Amino acid sequence: MKRIVFSILIIGCGLLEAQPYGSFDDLTAQLDSLTYHLDSLHKNLEDRWLYSKKIRLKGIEDVLKRLENLESVLLWKSSFKYETIKEFKQEIKTTRGTPVFIYHKFGDIIIYASDSDELKVDGVIELVSKSREIAKEYAKEIGIKIEESEDKIKVITLSPVKSLPAVHYQINLKILLPKWSPVVVRNSFGDVEIEGIGERCSVNTRFGKIGLREIKGPIEVANKFGKIELTLPDEVSCNISAMTTFGNIETDLPLKIERDRFILKALGVIEDGRIWIKLNGKNSDIYIRVLK
Amino acid sequence: MRCEEVSENLSFYIDGEIKGKMRKDISIHLKKCERCKKEASDLRLIKAETRSLSPIEPPDWIWFNIKNTLWRQRLFKRVFAIASAACLAIVIVGSLFFIRTSQKRAKTDIAFERLKTLDEAIEECRESLRVNPNARVRKTLYDMYKEQVKTINLIYSEGGEQ
Numbered sequence: 001m002k003r004i005v006f007s008i009l010i011i012g013c014g015l016l017e018a019q020p021y022g023s024f025d026d027l028t029a030q031l032d033s034l035t036y037h038l039d040s041l042h043k044n045l046e047d048r049w050l051y052s053k054k055i056r057l058k059g060i061e062d063v064l065k066r067l068e069n070l071e072s073v074l075l076w077k078s079s080f081k082y083e084t085i086k087e088f089k090q091e092i093k094t095t096r097g098t099p100v101f102i103y104h105k106f107g108d109i110i111i112y113a114s115d116s117d118e119l120k121v122d123g124v125i126e127l128v129s130k131s132r133e134i135a136k137e138y139a140k141e142i143g144i145k146i147e148e149s150e151d152k153i154k155v156i157t158l159s160p161v162k163s164l165p166a167v168h169y170q171i172n173l174k175i176l177l178p179k180w181s182p183v184v185v186r187n188s189f190g191d192v193e194i195e196g197i198g199e200r201c202s203v204n205t206r207f208g209k210i211g212l213r214e215i216k217g218p219i220e221v222a223n224k225f226g227k228i229e230l231t232l233p234d235e236v237s238c239n240i241s242a243m244t245t246f247g248n249i250e251t252d253l254p255l256k257i258e259r260d261r262f263i264l265k266a267l268g269v270i271e272d273g274r275i276w277i278k279l280n281g282k283n284s285d286i287y288i289r290v291l292k
Numbered sequence: 293m294r295c296e297e298v299s300e301n302l303s304f305y306i307d308g309e310i311k312g313k314m315r316k317d318i319s320i321h322l323k324k325c326e327r328c329k330k331e332a333s334d335l336r337l338i339k340a341e342t343r344s345l346s347p348i349e350p351p352d353w354i355w356f357n358i359k360n361t362l363w364r365q366r367l368f369k370r371v372f373a374i375a376s377a378a379c380l381a382i383v384i385v386g387s388l389f390f391i392r393t394s395q396k397r398a399k400t401d402i403a404f405e406r407l408k409t410l411d412e413a414i415e416e417c418r419e420s421l422r423v424n425p426n427a428r429v430r431k432t433l434y435d436m437y438k439e440q441v442k443t444i445n446l447i448y449s450e451g452g453e454q
Binding site for chain 2: 027028030034035038041042060063064067070071072074105106107159167168169170188189190207208224225245261262281282283
């Protein structure tokens, strides 16, 4: 009896919700609906005795249909007409060993090492909107700020205080960094690539790929969703500890790989273990290679 | 020759299975010894009586009993073999079922853990979508949803169906 009542309720909800999907404007409503149905499926999994296989399959089909409808909205190429591109360029002199902190949210970051003592920041801000006025207004608020103090340099990307769904933007950074400067990078949605730094390198992103190449100092990396690619210099001497959940680890180094349910670890000391390398991925694949 | 030696060989002597010197020695002893002579005479009498007896036909029930006993023994062996094979089969099938169920259970548990992390990620993406719905955020959100549906599907296919 319980099963029949639940089945009727689910089918009823499905019929009521099964309407054609609109544009980006009602995206929130569509996402709410999708999340609601996914939550129902989730609950359905936990109380599976209540539901028949047919009902559960119907639930899956329904969610897949909703996702298919959302695909066009989520992966849609912007129909916003007004695009504003701002460029940012700044160079500052650094003293040897001064750490550089980069706080970023939306966009990619590429960092190259240089032999000079100058820090060069090139930023491209892309902003698109429905109207020219909104685009202009928002463009004023989005930017890049460099803060210099005695013991550190901060590169910060600025976001608008209030947000509208009618505007979206991204800032891509290219940074030329003195190779003796330690670097700390924080990002949310975007890839991070760093090459040739001779000092400590710490990267933490949420959603994006991290690629580190020929870093000679200690490395600390954390990522939530996205692969981590580490290419170490030839004749490296390091102590590696890599861990990922729901991901894979591939390496050409003689590391000891351990698996505990969904956690995969790779540990090992190469040569004298002079520098430490800590990689921590969640839902990430990790690749550790040596440059040949 | 001593009496014990004669007594031991007396039956063979009467049957004519002993020849030569030994036969001669026993004959000489029997002429001298009354006790052994008496024993030889008794033995000859028993043998003569036995030869005169007609062969006895065993009754039918003897064969029935023998057949029955043999059949029971064979049946017991067969039943024992079948029962042993059945027990072994139950143990093997049970073990395989247990291993398979444990593997399925482990996979399902991992998928549930993954669902939790995906829920958190979707929540975070949706927060960012409110602030800046750029293509990257939207694509990430779409990927998270897709991964979530895939994981739920995996639980359906791996989990215990009703």
